[in-house]
Amino acid sequence: MIRLSEIKLPLDPPADALPRAVQGLLGVEPDAVAHIHVHKRSFDARKVDLLQVYIVDVTLVDAGLEPVLLAKLAGNPRVTPSPDMVYRLPARAPAGLPLRPVVVGFGPCGIFCALLLAQMGFKPIVLERGKTVRQRTRDTWGLWRKSVLDPESNVQFGEGGAGTFSDGKLYSQIKDPRFLGRKVMEEFVKAGAPPEILYVAHPHIGTFKLVKVVETMRAEIVALGGEVRFEQRVTDVEIEDGQVRGLTVLDQQTGTTSELRADHVVMALGHSSRDTFAML
Structure with missing residues (x-):
């Protein structure tokens, strides 16, 4: 071309x-x-x-x-x-992987990390301290309309991250010579975002459309063998000889704590998990 x-x-x-x-x-x-x-x-x-x-x-x-x-x-x-803008997966999951990778947080970073890992065949486990985007939307409207705050389900915490309630603006001033942002936009469109975000100068999806887009992306991760666990807060990281070996996870629904073995962990925390930052 x-x-x-x-x-x-x-x-x-x-x-x-x-x-x-x-x-x-x-x-x-x-x-x-x-x-x-x-x-x-x-x-x-x-x-x-x-x-x-x-x-x-x-x-x-x-x-x-x-x-x-x-x-x-x-x-x-x-x-x-025309430049080559086709995204190519950097790896494929090996057969017989002993432990699945874990992604902590399910905002923009966590969603795309989990999605790419799932597309590569790694079947990631996602731990999100907040609730699903639908429940989170109800909790957020409860805060805005009734001044009722759920500390774990609000504008900051929950599926989709803080950007879910900021109109979904998708542009930045970062140079992108490898066209990696194109992959992001294509995944959004595949999940139901307006196709024009692929070419307009200042694209945005809109909060109400984002809810369904986020749900669709989660569904693809699950369809590819991944798992998304909500209301699960990481309270500690187990490290042996400089290597991550597992996580301590609090189930916020039941109040019980469990250990999750993992050799590869992505901390996609966002900017508001101050308790997790303090723990780290």
Whole structure:
């Protein structure tokens, strides 16, 4: 594919404006273009007339024409080869893994850590001190409307993490030359987020949509052999000879404590688990 940048169009362009701009920039006939994929759309508001600015990836009917055009337009910085944005799993779980990895916390970091581990076949165990996102939503509304606080199920604690109630904004200023963020966005879309988050400049999902998205991602983790345990608070970490060997876990429903053997633990705590930070 060929990537074209800085394609500027008015706010309300004709339906064929983008294809015509692509054809003009490449110098090809309309029937030479097989598909135009919008990689990013932003807005230029620096002048009186606002503009839409596109970055697109173009597939030609004749793939053999792509290197010819790239060579011909080599001096144009707006025309480059499309980068490889396909995410490849870094490992696969070995057969007969003695102990499953454990992820502590089920906010954004914990969700994606568990999801990737599950996709690699590791069948992770997730320990989340809060409640499911549906119950947590009820508890949070109880705080906002009735001033009733559940210390373990609120804006900070529970499935989905703090961002679940902050409108689900998904952008940052971090450079992403390996396109790892693309994997994140694709997983959100696969779980039911709006497809436009893949290309808008400042994507967000929205709190009410996020609830279902989070549930769907949890369902995929479970379908792949993972397990998510709620209202389970880690109170201690067992370390032998500098190696993690297990966790002490408090079941907050029953008040009982148990030991969970583990050689690999991811602490995806967020920023509000001060008691866990103090324990560590």
